[in-house]
Amino acid sequence: MNKQIVVVLVGLLCLTSIAYAQVSTNYDLSWHVLSGGSGGQMDSASYVQRSTAGQVIGYSESSNYRMGAGYWYGAVSAATPTPTPTPTPTPTPTPTPTPTPTPTPTPTPTPTPTPQIKFDTGSGTYPSISGTHYGELIPEQNSSVNKIYTYPCAGTGGHSKYVKIWNETTGDCAVALWDGYGDDFSNLTLNTTLTLRENFVYSYIIKTGSYPQIIHAPYKQVNGGNITCTRFEDANGEEYENWIPAFRLWYAT
16 A cells, blocks of 8 residues: 555656656747747647747658747758959050151252342432433453342332343343333343453443432442443433443342
């Protein structure tokens, strides 16, 4: 009888222990409740999981329990990070070299020939009028000439229209004709190069236009020799013996 009482007491003690053991901080066997984790509550026929940790993985079960949700460590592969593409460097364009400009050669201006003056009366004065001059000139040295310049009065178009210079003995003779008001209307070109011989007497006829400068003298010693007025007949028919036209004979190369 005593043994039966002991057995009963032991059984009661075991049941009491089991009842106390069914409850813990995270597990209540009497209610089949699992507590813990950081997710929401999940349940099944036998268990209630009030919270989950991580992501839902479906369910797991055996003959005694079924877990409807939970965290299965390692069940989900970590996402493979998408590699950041290495930027393809943009090639720096090679600058096209600027061609060195070829300098345009500056044309060398043709030098204006320096007049080689051979016989020059120098400038004259007013009064002046157009007409025909007759006279003689004597060079003091040998020289060659091919141009004649007539000094115009200031502000006028004084010029020579016809020139003839010759020597009766040698037969040397040159003629020049005016061709109008151009850039160089005061200069006339002789039709041939005239050789002036030292101390030879050369006759001249010079027909002038407009108002050339006049040397009012019958004779004058000039640069390159001397000159004499034989006769001057003006445009009105009047005659004088002391009107020498101002001019120079020169050579242009």
